[in-house]
Amino acid sequence: SATKPPTMRRPVPPEMLERGECPFDPPAVLAEKAPVSRLELVNGAHAWVVTGYEQGRAVLADTRFSSDNVRNRSAMDLRPDEVGEARCPVDVPQRDDGRFIFMDPPEHTRLRRLLTGQFTVRRMQLLEERIREISIEHLDAMRAAGNEGDVVPAFALPLPSLVICELLGVDYADRAEFQEHTGIALNLTKSDEERAKASESIYAFMRKLVAHKREHPADDLVSGLIHGDADPALTEQELVDIATVLLGAGHETTANMLALGTFALLEHPDQLALVREDPAVLDNGVDELLRYLSIIHIGPSRVATEDIEVGGVTIPAGDTVLISVPQANRSAEHWPEPERLDLKRPRTPHLAFGHGVHQCLGQQLARSELRVGLAELVARLPEVRLAIPAEEVPLRTDMLVYGVHSLPVAWS
Numbered sequence: 052s053a054t055k056p057p058t059m060r061r062p063v064p065p066e067m068l069e070r071g072e073c074p075f076d077p078p079a080v081l082a083e084k085a086p087v088s089r090l091e092l093v094n095g096a097h098a099w100v101v102t103g104y105e106q107g108r109a110v111l112a113d114t115r116f117s118s119d120n121v122r123n124r125s126a127m128d129l130r131p132d133e134v135g136e137a138r139c140p141v142d143v144p145q146r147d148d149g150r151f152i153f154m155d156p157p158e159h160t161r162l163r164r165l166l167t168g169q170f171t172v173r174r175m176q177l178l179e180e181r182i183r184e185i186s187i188e189h190l191d192a193m194r195a196a197g198n199e200g201d202v203v204p205a206f207a208l209p210l211p212s213l214v215i216c217e218l219l220g221v222d223y224a225d226r227a228e229f230q231e232h233t234g235i236a237l238n239l240t241k242s243d244e245e246r247a248k249a250s251e252s253i254y255a256f257m258r259k260l261v262a263h264k265r266e267h268p269a270d271d272l273v274s275g276l277i278h279g280d281a282d283p284a285l286t287e288q289e290l291v292d293i294a295t296v297l298l299g300a301g302h303e304t305t306a307n308m309l310a311l312g313t314f315a316l317l318e319h320p321d322q323l324a325l326v327r328e329d330p331a332v333l334d335n336g337v338d339e340l341l342r343y344l345s346i347i348h349i350g351p352s353r354v355a356t357e358d359i360e361v362g363g364v365t366i367p368a369g370d371t372v373l374i375s376v377p378q379a380n381r382s383a384e385h386w387p388e389p390e391r392l393d394l395k396r397p398r399t400p401h402l403a404f405g406h407g408v409h410q411c412l413g414q415q416l417a418r419s420e421l422r423v424g425l426a427e428l429v430a431r432l433p434e435v436r437l438a439i440p441a442e443e444v445p446l447r448t449d450m451l452v453y454g455v456h457s458l459p460v461a462w463s
């Protein structure tokens with residue numbers, strides 16, 4: 052069956068990829084824009100960029116703004132050299148049956164409801180125990196290897212990938228293979244061809260997983276979807292797509308929050324000290340990190356299905372809208388001193404997990420991974436510090452998910 056190349060380069064307004072002096076701040080140029088502004092692109096096309104918090108929330112709450120990826124893509128179909136580009140490494144091959152993140156109601160509603168039923172409190176609690184074990188295992192391995200290491204490959208990438216294995220019910224024997232494919236797919240030092248091959252392997256892996264769970268159901272999400280009360284039953288293709296969407300949405304995001312979150316703590320010693328004193332500061336503190344770092348720095352994106360007014364501006368039918376989550380999450384009306392990282396801030400709703408019908412399905416799981424992962428990292432790498440100057444940490448300005456490509460650290 053036809054697949055498009057898994058390495059997609061999505062055109063984006065170049066303003067959204069810029070960075071200021073501080074690696075954690077949104078591009079300064081966005082702060083000067085109106086809450087809803089039309090960005091001209093060099094070839095005469097345009098996109099609407101929403102930098103206001105209220106306006107961003109309004110767009111995400113309004114299902115007249117479509118998530119349909121095909122519509123979105125045609126609206127954004129510009130040559131990368133014309134408008135700048137960003138790379139989306141693990142893209143799902145273009146088979147649309149179960150890619151609910153790109154669907155609109157009512158099709159989206161049916162799949163979302165089935166998925167929500169699998170993210171039970173009990174399952175999340177069991178996963179939290181595993182998150183702790185996996186974290187400790189990887190941090191101990193870092194320590195066993197010496198006094199220096201790179202947080203990205205040694206901790207931030209494997210933890211969320213193994214948590215998705217737990218969620219989906221991947222057998223222990225198959226995890227090395229799964230880890231290898233997901234590692235290559237996200238590794239930019241590999242060629243496009245190698246990464247494309249790894250993405251295809253992930254897809255084939257999911258196909259085998261679904262077939263296996265049909266014969267050998269266990270206490271996991273995939274078995275739950277197959278043997279649950281879906282009516283009509285989910286098709287093979289839907290199940291494979293759903294599993295792949297969960298990996299695509301849950302791996303790179305969490306990995307980058309773990310690594311960039313570590314970097315942010317190391318650059319804010321007062322905040323790091325708070326975590327050392329009492330890791331419970333992360334109970335609310337992870338939401339402050341999510342707000343402050345807002346790693347989804349391009350999008351969520353939507354397409355207007357009719358003329359829609361947002362914040363006094365009419366967005367014409369067919370136009371693309373990109374929410375600037377980093378800028379919206381720095382709204383001075385919602386957070387005093389929004390540019391400050393303050394783990395003790397009271398929890399206030401932010402847009403880091405989106406809003407509305409597509410609001411992050413894995414947010415409780417992501418919070419557990421951040422809370423437990425960061426607490427264990429601070430506890431188990433004594434006096435953890437950057438091993439290179441902060442200015443030399445390679446930033447992911449070229450990716451759809453912001454973060455760091457690597458984070459060399461040292462400990463005592």
Ligand code: HEM
Nearest residue numbers: 151152300301304305308351403404405409411412413417
């Ligand atoms: C949706 C962020 C972790 C699964 C979203 C959206 C955002 C987001 C902004 C909304 C997209 C849109 O409106 O178009 C994040 C961040 C994470 C994270 C920042 C980590 C810190 C996870 C994890 C999982 C997950 C761990 C699951 C294993 C999903 C799914 C959707 C989604 C399935 C689509 C929901 C739908 O379309 O109904 N996420 N996410 N995410 N996320 Fe997350």
